[in-house]
Amino acid sequence: QSELTQPPSVSGAPGQRVTISCTGSNSNIGAGYDVHWFQQLPGTAPKLLIYANNNRPSGVPDRFSGSKSATSASLAITGLQTEDEADYYCQSYDSSLSGYYIFGTGTKVTVL
Amino acid sequence: QVQLQESGPGLVKPSQTLSLTCIVSGASSSSDRYFWSWIRQPAGKGLEWIGRIYSSGITHYNPSLKSRVTISIDTSKNQFSLKLSSVTVADTAVYYCARVVEPDVSSSPTFDIWGQGTRVTVSS
Numbered sequence: 486q487s488e489l490t491q492p493p494s495v496s497g498a499p500g501q502r503v504t505i506s507c508t509g510s511n512s513n514i515g516a517g518y519d520v521h522w523f524q525q526l527p528g529t530a531p532k533l534l535i536y537a538n539n540n541r542p543s544g545v546p547d548r549f550s551g552s553k554s555a556t557s558a559s560l561a562i563t564g565l566q567t568e569d570e571a572d573y574y575c576q577s578y579d580s581s582l583s584g585y586y587i588f589g590t591g592t593k594v595t596v597l
Numbered sequence: 598q599v600q601l602q603e604s605g606p607g608l609v610k611p612s613q614t615l616s617l618t619c620i621v622s623g624a625s626s627s628s629d630r631y632f633w634s635w636i637r638q639p640a641g642k643g644l645e646w647i648g649r650i651y652s653s654g655i656t657h658y659n660p661s662l663k664s665r666v667t668i669s670i671d672t673s674k675n676q677f678s679l680k681l682s683s684v685t686v687a688d689t690a691v692y693y694c695a696r697v698v699e700p701d702v703s704s705s706p707t708f709d710i711w712g713q714g715t716r717v718t719v720s721s
Contacts (some may be wrong), residue, residue: 530693531644
């Protein structure tokens with residue numbers, strides 16, 4: 486099966502900007518399917534953070550933003566805060582085989 | 598406020614069938630606006646989509662699990678269920694139920710509401 490590749494970890498000091506990449510292929514992101522992002526705090530269920538590439542659900546701070554280009558996408562966190570320390574996953578759809586929802590490998594964000 | 602709650606045995610023996618139920622509250626599982634899905638996460642690892650079901654009963658499964666998965670829905674009880682057969686230790690994970698939504702008219706589907714998850718261990 487296809488995979489969405491993310492860096493295992495990124496880190497930054499409070500107030501800094503960090504970005505997380507999500508690299509796919511022509512059967513998922515490159516095929517035009519949207520990318521969504523989830524935040525998973527320790528011991529909790531994932532929470533939808535960004536939908537359809539660059540849209541924030543109600544209640545998500547505007548410090549979080551997303552973008553998509555060709556076969557990849559990115560999540561940016563500006564003004565990093567201690568409460569942003571969590572795992573982040575991208576998600577899309579893959580049209581190979583009979584089609585399936587696909588998640589990224591996950592990135593641990595550490596606030597230094 | 599829409600809530601999902603998973604329930605089921607926390608321990609399953611190898612080769613047996615794992616059975617979980619997700620109770621939907623604050624929304625109707627018979628709505629034609631949503632799909633309902635199962636997702637799992639082994640300890641310390643990433644998320645894996647298992648499958649989804651529509652209110653009509655139409656299902657779509659992850660090709661890697663398709664031969665062992667059955668998802669069903671009971672709209673009268675506002676719940677949907679997962680059965681995973683012939684389990685092995687590799688099926689040990691936290692299992693989440695989630696609502697699938699198309700956020701905008703032209704958007705690809707995603708998961709906007711999640712249950713808290715239930716841990717299932719496969720062990721003899």
